Amino acid sequence: MRWCKHVRGCDGEQADHEETRNVNPEEIPLLVPDLPRAEKLLPYLHRIDRSRWYTNFGPLVGELEDKLSRLAGNERLPACATVANCSLGLELALAAMGLPRGGRVLIPALTFVATAGSVLRAGLTPVVGDVREDTWLLTPDIARAALRSLQIACVIPVATFGCPQDVDAWDSFSSQTSVPVLVDAAGAIGNQRVGVLTSCVFSLHATKTLGAGEGGFIASHDPELVERVRRLSNFGIDPVTGIVGTAGTNAKMSEYHAAVALAALDAWPEQAELRRRLARHYCNTLSDYCPEVRMQVRPTAGVYSIFPVVLPEHAEPAFVAQHLARKRIGSRRWYFPLVHEHPAFRESIRADALPTSSRLSGRIIGLPFHSSLTESQIQDVCRALGEVIGS
Numbered sequence: 001m002r003w004c005k006h007v008r009g010c011d012g013e014q015a016d017h018e019e020t021r022n023v024n025p026e027e028i029p030l031l032v033p034d035l036p037r038a039e040k041l042l043p044y045l046h047r048i049d050r051s052r053w054y055t056n057f058g059p060l061v062g063e064l065e066d067k068l069s070r071l072a073g074n075e076r077l078p079a080c081a082t083v084a085n086c087s088l089g090l091e092l093a094l095a096a097m098g099l100p101r102g103g104r105v106l107i108p109a110l111t112f113v114a115t116a117g118s119v120l121r122a123g124l125t126p127v128v129g130d131v132r133e134d135t136w137l138l139t140p141d142i143a144r145a146a147l148r149s150l151q152i153a154c155v156i157p158v159a160t161f162g163c164p165q166d167v168d169a170w171d172s173f174s175s176q177t178s179v180p181v182l183v184d185a186a187g188a189i190g191n192q193r194v195g196v197l198t199s200c201v202f203s204l205h206a207t208k209t210l211g212a213g214e215g216g217f218i219a220s221h222d223p224e225l226v227e228r229v230r231r232l233s234n235f236g237i238d239p240v241t242g243i244v245g246t247a248g249t250n251a252k253m254s255e256y257h258a259a260v261a262l263a264a265l266d267a268w269p270e271q272a273e274l275r276r277r278l279a280r281h282y283c284n285t286l287s288d289y290c291p292e293v294r295m296q297v298r299p300t301a302g303v304y305s306i307f308p309v310v311l312p313e314h315a316e317p318a319f320v321a322q323h324l325a326r327k328r329i330g331s332r333r334w335y336f337p338l339v340h341e342h343p344a345f346r347e348s349i350r351a352d353a354l355p356t357s358s359r360l361s362g363r364i365i366g367l368p369f370h371s372s373l374t375e376s377q378i379q380d381v382c383r384a385l386g387e388v389i390g391s
Contacts, residue, residue, distance in 0.1 A: 026328050026329065026330045027328040027329070028328065028329045028330060028368045028373070028377050028380065028381060029330045029368060029370075030330030030331060030332055030366060030367075030368050030369075031207050031305075031306075031330070031368075031369070031370055032370040032371070032372045032373075033206040033207055033211055033370075034211065034271065034370065034371045034372070035206060035211050035212075035213065035260060035264065036260060036263035036264050036266075036267065040263040040266065040267070041259055041260060041263050044060060044258075044259035044260075044262055044263060045256075045259055047059070047060065047259075048060065048255050048256065048259060051255075053255060054254060054255050054256070055252055055253075055254045055255060056234070056252060057230075057234075057252065058255040058258070059255075060255045060258035060259055060262060061082055061252075061253055061255060061258045063258075063262065064082060064253075064258045064261050064262055064265075065080045065081065065082055065217065066080075067262070067265055068080050068082070068202075068217050068219070068261075069219060071189065071190065071210075071265075071268075072189075072192070072193070072194050072200065072202070072219040073193075073194065073219075074193050074194075076221065078194040078199075078219040078220050078221050078226075079219070079220055079221070079222070079223040079225075079226040079227075080217055080218065080219045080226065081217060081218050081226045081227075081229050081230040081233070082215060082216070082217045082252075082253040082258070083215070083216045083217060083218065083229070083233050083251045083252070083253060084214060084215065084216070084233075084250075084251045084252065084253055084257075085203070085205065085214050085215060085216050085251075086114070086184075086186045086201055086202060086203035086204075086205065086216035087114040087117065087118050087216075088118075088216070088233070088249070088251040089201040089202075089216040089217065089218050089229070089251075090114070090115070090118035090119075090122075090156070090182070090184060090201050091118040091121050091122050092218075092229045092232045092233055092248070092249075092251060093182055093199065093201055093218050093225070093229055094118065094119065094122035094124060094154065094182065095122050095232055095246070095248075096225050096228035096229045096232060097154065097180055097182070097225070099122075099124060099153045099154055099180075100153055101123050101124075102123065102124065102125055103124050103125065103153030103154065104124070104125045104126075104127045104150060104151060104152050104153055104349065105119045105124045105125065105126060105127060105152070105153060105154045105155070105156055106127045106128075106129050106138070106143055106146055106150075106152050106154070106155045106156070106351060107119065107126055107127070107128060107129070107138070107155075107156045107157075107158070107184075107339070108128065108129055108130070108131050108137070108138035108157065108158050108160070108339075108357070109128040109129065109130065109131070109338040109339055109340055109350075109354045109357040109358075109361075110131050110136060110158075110160065110335055110338060110339075110357045110360060110361060111158045111160065111184070111335060111339050112186070112335060112339075113339055113342055113344070113345070114184075114186070115156060115158060115184050115339065116128075116339045116340070116342075116344075116345045116348065117344070117345075119156070120344075120345075124153070124154075125348075125349065126339075126340070126345060126348040126349070127146065127150060127152065127348065127349040127350075127351050128338070128339060128340045128348050128349070128350055128351060128354065129142050129143065129146050129351040129352065129354075130142055130351070130352055130353075130354045130355065130356050130357050131160070131356055131357055131360070132356065133356050134296075134297040135160075135163055135296065135297050135298065136160045136161070136163065136296050136360060136364075137157065137158070137159075137160055137163060137165060138155075138157045138158065139157070139166075139169070140166075140169045140170055140172070140173040142351075143155050143157075143173060143179075144173070144177070145351075145352070146351035146352070147177060147179070149351075150349070150351060152179055153179070154179065154180050154181070154182060155170075155173075155179060155180075155181045155182075156181075156182050156183070156184050157170065157181065157183055157184070158183070158184040158185075158186075159183060159184065159185040159186070159187065159188035159191065159192045159200075160296075161187060161296060161298070161304065161306050161308050161334075162187045162188045162191055162209075162298070162302055162303070162304040162305060162306065163188070163191070163296055163297075163298035163299075163302070164185075164188055164191040164192040164193065164298075164299065164302070165183050165185070165192065165198075167183070167192075167193050167194065167195030167196075167198040167200075168195065170183070170195055170197075170198040171195040171196050171197045171198055174197045174198065175197065180197075181195075181197070181198045181199075182198075182199050182200070182201065183198060183199070183200040183201070184201060185200040185201060185202050186201070186202065186203035186205075186208070186216075187203060187208055187209070187304075187305050187306065188200075188202065189202050189203075189204075189208060189209055189210045189303070190209060190210070190268075190272055190302070190303040191299065191302040191303060191304075194219045194220060194221060195221070196221055197221075199218060199219065199220035199221075199222065199225060200218070200219050200220070201216060201217070201218050201219075202216055202217055202218075202219065203215075203216045204216055204217070204257075204261055207305060208305050209271065209272070209275060209303050209304065209305045210261070210264050210265065210268060210271075211260075211261075211264055212257045212258070212260040212261035212264060213257060213260055214257060215253050215257045215258075215261060231248065232246065232248035232249070232251070233248060233249070233250070233251035233252050234248065234250070234252055235247070235248045235249065235250060236248030271303075271371060272303045274371050275303050275304060275305075275371060276300075276301065276302075276303060278369070278371070278373055278375075278378070279300075279302075279304055279307065279369075280300070281375050281378055282307055282367075282369070282378050282382075283295065283300075285378050285379055285382045286309070286382050286385075288382070289379075289382040289383050289385065289386035290309075290382055290385050290386045290389055292312040292315075292389055293309040293310065293311060293312065293385070293389070294309065294310040294312075295308075295309055295310075296308060296310075304369070305369070305370075306334070306366055306369060307366065307367045307368070307369035308334055308364050308365065308366050308367075309364070309365060309367060310360060310363050310364055311363050311364075311365055311389070312389060313363075314389075315388070315389050317333055317336075317362055317363055317365060319388070320365060320385070320388050320389070321333065321365065323384065323387070323388040324381075324384055324385070324388070327380075327384045329368060329380070329381055329384055330368050331365050331366060331367060331368070332365070332366045333362060333364065333365055333366075334364050334365070334366050335361065335364070336361050336362045336364070337361060337362075338354070338357055338358070338361045367381055367385070368381055
């Protein structure tokens with residue numbers, strides 16, 4: 001596995017530190033965080049200086065939540081609450097749902113470990129299900145099949161690699177089954193809508209398309225759920241009585257992280273269009289140099305932070321990664337191993353044999369993708385990939 005040299009410990013990534021120390025600096029790195037520069041932060045930092053309000057639901061957090069609600073909304077704006085990170089957002093949202101202790105939560109096998117970790121930390125039991133061959137998503141049909149043999153308390157479908165979930169379909173699923181749905185939309189800001197019944201949790205990590213260094217938020221058309229998450233993020237303290245009815249934790253976003261996010265939002269339209277343009281160029285160039293690789297079926301107008309492809313059967317993923325490394329091109333195998341194959345989650349229940357996830361796992365490779373990438377570098381990546389696949 002290769003590590004993004006620009007971010008240490010970045011959420012959503014896995015690192016082999018021994019290997020990293022022996023790798024030459026990459027000319028074309030896998031990920032380059034795109035956070036606002038200091039001069040863009042100054043107006044917001046001056047506001048913090050004037051207010052002397054640094055955390056505990058300050059004015060910048062309030063302004064940020066209003067803007068994030070508009071970004072995540074459609075005709076109707078959802079309620080929104082920021083949290084320290086997306087993992088805590090998932091954990092607190094599950095706690096706020098009042099699910100039975102130890103209840104089973106269906107998640108995809110093809111996901112980052114934080115999805116399963118949040119389920120366990122909320123006192124619930126992960127159940128891993130399969131994904132679709134084309135979109136790599138856990139779908140309502142897959143969830144319905146799991147319900148035929150298992151009792152499920154909640155479903156957490158993932159907007160994998162930023163590909164949005166169909167919340168209208170999930171709303172119908174919840175209406176028909178009475179099973180609540182919470183989308184792990186960590187990397188899907190700008191792509192994922194919030195459903196009428198389906199809530200979403202997003203990430204503002206440094207590697208995402210809209211980064212604050214750390215942070216996240218829940219968006220929902222259930223304002224009571226959002227308010228419970230907000231309360232749980234402040235130890236569970238009732239803001240009126242000061243009484244703790246349900247124990248929470250400290251998961252609040254600081255004013256400083258809100259300042260970074262607000263400055264990032266100022267540049268969002270330009271950054272979003274830049275990433276769309278780069279993705280279009282990548283798709284066209286891959287078709288020229290590597291027609292054998294398969295891409296995730298996802299909306300072409302989406303804003304993505306990762307560019308994954310599936311290698312053909314004859315290509316050995318480890319050899320491909322080594323070839324790219326020799327060319328000083330960053331890459332990573334996502335998500336490998338599957339989530340339930342990690343020691344921490346081996347007790348997870350399997351909803352089925354997971355044939356699609358097993359085929360995809362290990363054959364998905366992430367190629368360099370970030371706003372610093374040039375069209376010439378994209379051509380170099382695709383040429384190098386075509387060389388090794390054709391060899």
